[in-house]
Amino acid sequence: MVHSFLLIGQSNMAGRGFLKDVPLLFDNQIKMLVNGRWQTMWEPINHDRPTAGVGLAASFAATWRLKHEGEEIGLIPCADGGTSLDDWAVGEVLFEHAVFQAKLAQRISTVAGILWHQGENDCSLEQSSRYQEKFSLIVEAFRRELNTPDIPLIIGGLGDFLSRGRYGAYFTGYPAVNEALQQFASTTPNCYFVTAAGLTANPDGLHFDAVSQRIFGIRYFEGFHQQKHILAQLPDEKGIVDSISNRPLSKAEKAALLEIRFANGELALVDLEMQLQNL
């Protein structure tokens, strides 16, 4: 049975890292939910905007796979860029959409965790002061709707670059959101906070870059796996990134990649057939 994870939050959960900046992660045992069915994961996973790119979910899944030889993991993409906690309130469309997707996933998997990254849109003094109160209603409702009262919830901090970027003026209050997230995690059962310390941004100063998203996903996994808060950089982040990036592909995976390149017009039929024969 596939172990699946619900991805919710705003753009940094959807992912805005540039695909060109990191090696492809391709693994037939990492799935993503598409139209209610599992497909092999392919980034971007969470197509919320034309700018969708690398998020933390791919490396989360790849790190999970290091500890789960032969097992399958599924990702349920429901994050949406630029959305506030109010947009995620119970009864709002984002909440209902994510519950529906998770219930589709429950037909074909065990939903084993929820990954949340959100807060940039709640950085004002007024919004950040109400973060815990609003977020706890949302979390309780997800756990209730999915009938998984103890499901682990991993929540990540906002990047320290936020107040310095192009849109910095909107984000001066980001430490208050980080404080609220950490406070929430320390008072909510089965909820773990993961720091964004040391992570860097795209030129927009707003979105984690692809290299940082790979690391962030590893931290999310460690929060989930160790069932504890990750409050500092992990000792071997780079080594784990290397491991997942250099995983040897099976023959079937190599063939699947060739078929994708052919179908996308990047490989001629004669070359496809020759390369398939040589696998």
Add this chain to the structure above:
Amino acid sequence: MVHSFLLIGQSNMAGRGFLKDVPLLFDNQIKMLVNGRWQTMWEPINHDRPTAGVGLAASFAATWRLKHEGEEIGLIPCADGGTSLDDWAVGEVLFEHAVFQAKLAQRISTVAGILWHQGENDCSLEQSSRYQEKFSLIVEAFRRELNTPDIPLIIGGLGDFLSRGRYGAYFTGYPAVNEALQQFASTTPNCYFVTAAGLTANPDGLHFDAVSQRIFGIRYFEGFHQQKHILAQLPDEKGIVDSISNRPLSKAEKAALLEIRFANGELALVDLEMQLQNL
């Protein structure tokens, strides 16, 4: 109120045309449903596979816009590659997913039509002989579930290239599916058949190429608009493709495109700011 259209079927509805082969269609008044909310359309619209590309929906919408100055159209992408009529049967996950998406759209639009393209997976003698019987159950159920008993349904034919391509052996029965689709359209109220005559394929001999998808979308629109079957190429397909491809962009649209290029790392911040000022 947005007029919206449900996109269902298999890969040629999702779209596999190469983006590089056709000009961008970008129009703030053409929307796509993402997480239950409208976003400005951006191809690929229907991210069912890593190979998703240009489908017929974009030019359908752009042609609709030629006749609806100042109005908004929305697309509801639910097609899934390689799926048979049995996969779309009432109660199966594709059907339920599409109904859910259409109901989300109904909160914020009038669902004004259903666009269907499917049949490659039902080309065998046995499958094609049961096409009408199976398909009518699906259509009746969509109309009932959406509470739109008279909603127009536009269905397109399979390409004449199918039996000659790399996978040709699977598709020798495609004329029987075309016959069934045409028969269905001629006996079902508010259902119009659109020919694929003259359209061409990607090197896979399986998927309509991008140029053909642009034309196919125009035929789908004419079927919808004129409420009649389109049984031959239209006299001015090329002229309409030119019209929609060369539509002048508003200042807001130009700015949005620049912001997308910046967020995707294709434009430096200093160039973004300069080009925004020069708009």
